[in-house]
Amino acid sequence: MADTKSDFAPTAAHATRRKADENSITPAPLSSQHIDGHHADQDQETAAYAGGEAIYIDEKTNKKLFWTVNRRILVCMLGTYFCQSLDKGTLGFASIMGIRQDANLHGQQFSWLGTILYMGVLFGEYPTNLLLQKLPVAKYLSVNIFCWGVVIACSAAAENFGSLMAVRFLLGMFESCVQPAFIIMTAMWWRREEQAVLTSLWYCMTGVQLMVGGLIAYGASHYDGAIMKSWQMLFMVLGITTCVWAVFVGWFLPDSPMKAKCFDEDTKRLLIERVRANETGIQNKTYKRHQVIEAVSDPVTWCYVLLQVTSTLIIGGLGVFSNLIISGFGFTVFETQLLNIAQGAITIIIMISAAFTAQRTQQTAFTMHAWSFPAIIGTAIIYSIVPTASNRVGLLIAFYCTQFFLAEGNLVFSLISRNVAGQTKKSTTLTMCFVGWAAGNMTAPQIFQAWDAPRYRTGFTVHFCLYAIFNVILVVMRFLLTRRNKSKRAAVATAGEAETLQQAGEEKIAHSNAFADLTDKENPDFRYVY
Structure with missing residues (x-):
């Protein structure tokens, strides 16, 4: 692992001192645009590394830094999101392994097991975002991973509706830290132009867990022991595995570039300067009420x-309900478990293709519009056609088309990580967004009613309405961000403080406020990406 001083020392070969240009980063004093000194507050840990003369990072050094971060940070993020997705999705696998019969679930009780998980997320969201601003991110994350691993293992002992509700609530509460922690880490370690793809990569673990989980569930489905049922063994194995992973994360994952003992001082400085142009900062532990109000x-x-x-x-x-929907097309239990592998592979392709399209075109919102259309078509087919032995493959393909909408989730995350600045504002925004995320997931299983099985036409009717609302909101968001960028450029031009880079058609920005903990609205250098 390239973590040594000799790899990244800012020598003439890699990082040279020069005047600010489009590649250099100038830590100048706060701009003359009359920024409130009370609002500008640089974190002291960050200030120890982000100061002095500008550091020019050439492309070769930048790539080395990028892959160094990936080998340590991204590995932990991918593994953690995989564990979270697999553990959270275990109920879906168990739904056709006998848990409904063994726990005597009836009516909407299975739907409530999906809902209660996100009640736990909702309960944990505010305190977890508050703690993430105050505590070391990696250590806090690893403790929560271990706790939910214990909960998953204990789920094997839950044999009735009440006990299953309890463990699902606790699972949601401990898992509530993952996405907020990842958004903070993504902004901390990667450049803005890299974040859409990086966010999609860890979100792709949803697809990987379907593939791996499908194989594990397929094997577990054949287990017929006297001590425990197949679904109980599944919970036990996955819970213990998650606990082991938590210990690894606590040891291997650094809390921030400043506290990364795996990197030398010169490497830390380069890692911090590398993300200066994000204008979202790295960390600030001071709670700021005005940023809460702004958010x-x-x-x-x-x-x-x-x-x-939406x-x-x-x-x-x-x-x-994916396994129940697919089995409703006429597939057996074992076939449905194996079809999760294909579903997972398709999900990965959908996620990565959406992220690369957004990155290449620099049009995240338009990509989100485009990826919603296959989902609408697939939903229309499932809604309209009665399942028979002759059309079940066609209906399966239509269901896979609905998976295109999964890409929307990770692209929304990438918009938040790139467009919200100010640590307290970001923490508040994340809390609000994940409360919405939890509320949506909490309500979602209730859209599919037991009396509507196996076609769930009422549920898919609601989905049609949600597709329309989602796209309208996306149009409104893009309009607001476009207008803000125009206002910022006009303000800078009026003040006569910016030069324009006519060749590239882009502004030249000094990034002098990058680590001042200003919000995206306060910072004159901040530009929204969408």
């Missing part, structure tokens, strides 16, 4: 919240 009163924040709610109302229901 709550910002209409763009509410667009993010509504995008989370997307998860669709994604959450499809996730919990």
Whole structure:
């Protein structure tokens, strides 16, 4: 692992001192745009590394830094999200392994097991975002991973509706830290232009867990022991595995570039300077009330919240009921478990293709519009056609088309990580968004009613409405962000403080406020990406 001083020392070969240009980063004093000194507050740990002369990072060094971060940070993020997705999705696998019969579940009780998980997330969201701003991110994350691993293992002993509700609530409460922690880490370690793909990569673990989980569930389905049922063994094995992973994360994952003992001082400085142009900062442990007020009163924040709610109302229901929907097409239990492998592979392709399209075109919102259309078509087919032995493959393909909407979730996350600045504002925005995310997932299973099985036409009718609402909100969000960028450019031009880079058609920005813990609205250098 390239973590040594000789690899990244800022010598003439890699990082040279020069005047600010489009590649260099100038830590100048706060701009003359009359920024409130009370609002500008640089974190002391960050200030120890982000200061002095500008550091020019050439492309070769940048790539080395990028892959160094990936080998350590991304590995932990991918493994953690895989564990979270697999553990959370275990109920879906167990749904056709006998848990409904063994726990005597009837009516809407199975749907409530999907709902209660997100009640736990909802309960844990505010304190977990508050703690993430105050505590070491990696250590806090590893403790929560271990706790939910214990909960999953204990789920094997839950044999009735009440006990299953209890363990599912606790699982949601401990898992509530993952996405907020990842959004903080993504902004901390990667450049803005890299974040859409990086967010999609860890979100792809949803597909990987379907593939791996499908194989594990297929094997567990053949188990017929005297001590425990097949679904109980599944919970036990996955819970213990998650606990082992938690210990590894606590040891291997650094809390921040400043505290990364695996990197030398020169490497830390380069890692921090590398993300200066993000204008979102790295960390700041000071709670700022004015940033809370800005977050709550910002209409763009509410667009993010509504995008989370509408997307998860669709994604959450499809996730919990996917195996029941597919088996309703006429597939056996074993066939349905194996078809999870194909579904997982398709999900990965959908996620990565959406992320690369958004990155290459620099049009995240338009990509989100485009990826919603196959989902609408697939939903229309499932709604309209009665399952028979001759059309079950066609219906399966239509169901796979609905999975295109999964890409919306990770692209919304990438919008938040790239477009919200100010640590307290980001923490508040994340809390609001994940409350919306939890509320959507909490309600989603209730859209699919037991009396509506196996076609769930009422549920898919609701999905049609949600597709329309989602796309309208996306249009509103894009309009607001476009208008803000125009206002910022006009303000800078009026003040005569910016030069334009006519060749590239882009502004040249000094990034002098990058680590001042200003919000995206306060910072004159901040530009929204969408």
